[in-house]
Amino acid sequence: MNVSMLDPRALAPSLQRPPPLQITMSPYYGTPDFSEVANTAPHRPIDYVSVADILRNAFxxxxxxxFKDVKLVTFGFSPAQDMQVAPQFHFKFRDSGKRGDTDASHPDHDIDWVGTYHKLLVDAVAASTRESKNPWLLQSGGKDSTTLAIAVADARPDTVCMTYLGGREENEVESATMVAKTLGLRHESLQCDPARAYDRYLAVADRMPLLTADFALLSYVDLATEISGRGGDGVIDGLGADSYFGTPMSRQQRLLKRLARGVRLPPALAELPLIDRSFELCFMLGTLQMNSIERVFPGSRFTDAEVDELFGQPISRESQARLAPFLEEIASASSPDEWRDMSTSIAGSAGAFAKGLYTCSALGMHASYPFCDVRFREWVYREVPPHQMIDPVTRTNKVLVRNHIATRFPDLPYVKRKGSFRFDVRGLAVKRFDTVHEFAVQARDVLPGAAGWLERNRRRLDNKYHASKFYLLAVVLPWIQLHRAREQQVP
Known part of the structure; x- marks a missing residue:
């Protein structure tokens, strides 16, 4: 398929088309510079296979x-490579690069692991927030944000902690408040209002240099806008540690990998009576239609058949073909855990990190990722013994992080149960359906099936499976329309 056929503008001669651009975009590599793409965005053509990527995988x-002519160097690719020509992916935190428990050159009894960890993390916080006068810590109440809060209390005691209460599944505010109070840090919270969050997204979407639809994007926009309004100029984010600490593959994740068969089923199957009301059945049907690597990516998304239906022509296979640069490296994984870490890193680079980088860029804020600090991460990866990373018996992850937290909080609930910045996707569907539907009508030339999907599934959006797909359309459709509006305004 010639994807340019989806874009009527591609048939017209291009005026002042800017040259192709390559951006080094990963906090592991430093602070990305989006200024050039932000200045030239109205002249750049949208890549509609990338739109299919987002609908299929959220990034x-x-x-x-x-954009067709903008390539990104995310972690695992080399900034020295030309991303336009057969880029090679190499996962940077292979198990083979970690030290072994039997390595005689690292006598554990001579090292204060928790003390060294704390010192290096304090240094990482100080370095990453150097340009921020009023930083705010995104505090979910989980391990990463709690261990960060302990270091922040020493490095930047002027930091304010902010906790987001995003849905019915969990309430981590009490735990997060206790942590901040004990550490002497100011604590604030924000209740998710999906309508407010979406309106805030629409207010900044045309300033976002690029696009992702990570399932915490709207939460992030809501939080960052609130922080900016309260005088904050920077966000401290706890992403980055999973890749080098490692994340054991759970029994459920192993089952999902086996269930992901890549079969193609009719799009209407998840809309059948009884099935359409069950999140579990819909999720299972969606999993059957994914390949095992893409099932690792978070959230419920559109199937290949649904994406083709939304576009009105085949395009999903072109999106799936974009897995090719990663396949050889992932196939070389030495364990299921390493296989999952490699697969997860794809979504982490282009989704999890991107949501914060794009949002902070749009709002003119600093984005700090202390766990990506070179000195800190290399010490953990190269020096910390495996049993301090993952317990070999219990399979508990981030043992050293838990030990660090235990020096201040011996029994913290959300160290045991993971917290997150959840977003009320069902509430969004209730409160902003008509707005999203209007964007779908306006974008019929790009996604001719979107308005019909929304109309057909409106009564099913109380099921989080369908509401998650609504979320993807809610993010993608206005960005396309706002970009096209900017393009028309530029002479």
């Missing part, structure tokens, strides 16, 4: 971006 497969 654009790196090294691609939402």
């Amino acid at each position: 654009v497969y790196p090294p691609n971006s939402i």
Whole structure:
């Protein structure tokens, strides 16, 4: 398929088309510079295979971006490579690079692991927030944000902690408040209002340099806008540690990998009576239609058949083909855990990190990722013994992080149960359906099936499976329309 046929503008001669652009975009590599793409965005053509990427997986497969002529160097690719020509992916935190428990050159009894960890993390916080006068810590109440809060209390005691209460599944505010109070840090919270969050997204979407639809994007926009309004100029984010600490593959994740068969089923199957009301049945049907790597990516998304239906022509296979640069490296994994870490890193680079980087860029804020600090991460990866990373018996992860937290909080609930910045996707569907539907009508030339999907599934959006797909359309459709509006305004 010639994807340019989806874009009527591609048939007209291009005026002042800017040259192709390559951006090094990963906090592991430093602070990305989006200024050039932000200045030239109205002249750049949207890549509609990238739109399909987002509908299928909630992010654009790196090294691609939402623009045809902008490529991204995410972690695992080399900034020295030309991303336009056969880029090679190499996972940087292979198990083979970690030290072994039997390595005689690392006598554990001579090292204060928790003390060294704390010192290096304090240094990482100080370095990453150097340009921020009023930083705010995104505090979910989980392990990463709690261990960060302990270091922040020493490095930047002027930091304010902010906790987001995003849905009915959990309430981590009490735990997070206790942590901040004990550490002497100011604590604030924000209740998720999906309508407010979406309106805030629409207010900044045309300033976002690129596009992702990570399932915490709207939460992030809501939080960052609130922080900016309260005088904050920077966000401290706890992403980055999973890749080098490692994440054991759970029994459920192993089952999902086996269930992901890549079969193609009719799009209407999840809309059948009884099935359409069950999140579990719909999720299972969606899993059957994914390949095992893409099932690792978070959330419920559109199937290949649904994406083709939304576009009105085949395009999903072109999106799935973008897995190719990663396949050889992932196939070389030495364990299921390493296989999952490699697979997860794809979504982490282009989705999890991107949501914060794009949001902070749009709002003119600093984005700090202390866990990506070179000195800190290399010490953990190269020096910390495996049993301090993952317990070999219990399979508990981040043992050293838990030990660090235990020096201040011996029994913290959300160290045991993971917290997150959840977003009320069902509430969004209730409160902003008509707005999203209007964007779908306006974008019929790009996604001719979107308005019909929304109309057909409106009564099913109280099921989080269908509401998650609504969320993806809610993010993608206005961005396309706002970009096209900017393009028309530029002479």
